[in-house]
Amino acid sequence: MDDQTYSILTQEEFNHHIELLGPWGNNDPNGAPVAVAVSGGADSLCLVLLASRWKKNIIALIVDHQLRPSSTEEAILTQKRLTALQISSKILTLNNLQPGPGLEERARIARYAALIDTCYHMGCVDLLLGHHAGDQAETVLMRIRAGSHEDGLSAMARIMELPKIRLVRPLLSIYPQRLRETLRHENIGWVEDSSNQDMQIQRNQIRKELSVGWQRSGSVSLLLQRSLQEGFKRMQRDQRQADYIVKHCHVRPEGFALVTSSEIDVRALGALIRTISGSVYTPLHKSVERLARNMHATTLGGVRITPAGKMGDGWLLVREEAAIEGFRPAVSDYIWDQRFRLVTPQNIFKEGILIGALGDAYKQFSDRQGLPVCILRTLPALWSEAGILLSVPHLKIYLQDFIQNWKIMFQPKQSLTQSYLFSVVERE
Numbered sequence: 349m350d351d352q353t354y355s356i357l358t359q360e361e362f363n364h365h366i367e368l369l370g371p372w373g374n375n376d377p378n379g380a381p382v383a384v385a386v387s388g389g390a391d392s393l394c395l396v397l398l399a400s401r402w403k404k405n406i407i408a409l410i411v412d413h414q415l416r417p418s419s420t421e422e423a424i425l426t427q428k429r430l431t432a433l434q435i436s437s438k439i440l441t442l443n444n445l446q447p448g449p450g451l452e453e454r455a456r457i458a459r460y461a462a463l464i465d466t467c468y469h470m471g472c473v474d475l476l477l478g479h480h481a482g483d484q485a486e487t488v489l490m491r492i493r494a495g496s497h498e499d500g501l502s503a504m505a506r507i508m509e510l511p512k513i514r515l516v517r518p519l520l521s522i523y524p525q526r527l528r529e530t531l532r533h534e535n536i537g538w539v540e541d542s543s544n545q546d547m548q549i550q551r552n553q554i555r556k557e558l559s560v561g562w563q564r565s566g567s568v569s570l571l572l573q574r575s576l577q578e579g580f581k582r583m584q585r586d587q588r589q590a591d592y593i594v595k596h597c598h599v600r601p602e603g604f605a606l607v608t609s610s611e612i613d614v615r616a617l618g619a620l621i622r623t624i625s626g627s628v629y630t631p632l633h634k635s636v637e638r639l640a641r642n643m644h645a646t647t648l649g650g651v652r653i654t655p656a657g658k659m660g661d662g663w664l665l666v667r668e669e670a671a672i673e674g675f676r677p678a679v680s681d682y683i684w685d686q687r688f689r690l691v692t693p694q695n696i697f698k699e700g701i702l703i704g705a706l707g708d709a710y711k712q713f714s715d716r717q718g719l720p721v722c723i724l725r726t727l728p729a730l731w732s733e734a735g736i737l738l739s740v741p742h743l744k745i746y747l748q749d750f751i752q753n754w755k756i757m758f759q760p761k762q763s764l765t766q767s768y769l770f771s772v773v774e775r776e
Contacts, residue, residue: 579770
């Protein structure tokens with residue numbers, strides 16, 4: 349790290365940065381809290397400190413991965429520091445992470461799942477994250493070297509709209525040295541994560557490489573400028589993609605899509621495959637691009653692509669039957685096959701009921717609402733443990749009275765169109 353002197357991040361400056369990412373509603377201490385992910389490190393601790401002076405109702409969420417012997421002790425120490433600052437907090441303990449390949453990514457996925465689920469149950473609309481300018485520069489450089497597609501070079505978004513929560517990163521233009529200087533100014537300590545010294549982790553290697561660039565080469569500022577430029581272009585592409593989808597794509601509650609245009613938009617096709625498969629990510633851009641240039645019957649990313657046939661001109665995108673999740677207990681709010689949420693009245697649970705694909709049982713019904721067999725076979729259905737079909741809600745078929753008010757709603761993990769914010773326009 350260089351020896352340049354950095355100024356503190358003032359409350360006024362922080363308020364300006366975060367207000368641009370609104371709307372935030374009224375500053376009501378009895379309203380829904382704004383959540384802040386706090387690791388105990390300087391970045392997130394500075395974020396929650398300034399956020400608590402900006403809004404009255406702030407809740408800090410501390411994730412204990414239990415991957416280091418000291419992790420629980422550090423989580424408790426962080427909570428004590430927050431209590432001394434009169435900031436409410438909650439520790440989220442992860443018990444199921446095991447050492448092994450891909451641990452860093454598995455820990456990240458588990459951390460976000462715990463944070464988002466907690467926010468959902470607490471009524472939080474927004475989750476603040478402490479990623480800063482250094483994190484953004486590292487992300488851009490990693491993606492450049494990995495040969496990332498242009499979308500990836502926009503790096504982290506300032507705002508990500510997810511089905512359950514809005515992820516907000518108000519510090520992306522702030523250098524980390526300023527965050528540490530702010531805590532020193534306030535005489536507040538923080539936790540240093542020992543894993544940041546592990547040079548087997550790619551991000552740590554990149555961070556060390558960039559450390560000399562803060563003052564001398566200007567590489568960090570160049571990477572940040574690149575991310576802003578690519579982010580602005582990505583928002584324009586997102587808008588064009590949304591326009592295309594509105595005009596040419598029909599996504600049905602049965603969990604399939606119809607594309608009516610002869611000219612296939614690559615990004616829209618990737619988003620459709622992601623949505624119909626229930627995945628978080630689109631397939632590799634090169635694979636989607638090849639398919640868009642030469643549309644033909646195939647499977648990609650857990651989705652079957654086939655001519656629409658009796659559904660009209662164009663192409664059908666249907667869940668690949670071989671990739672569908674098997675039979676699972678029909679518990680209210682369970683999301684089956686990563687796409688369909690089961691909703692029962694008053695969360696009623698009845699033992700011995702399963703949710704699974706309709707499969708061959710579609711042959712029992714003469715009224716199939718004009719749906720092709722490839723769609724019918726993938727519809728979610730409710731079954732007894734003995735293999736007796738009880739209900740196919742999407743066909744309005746209920747063979748048992750007690751199940752007539754049970755619903756199955758198409759709710760994939762990611763929205764079809766994205767409203768991520770990368771570039772912020774200053775308000776007058």
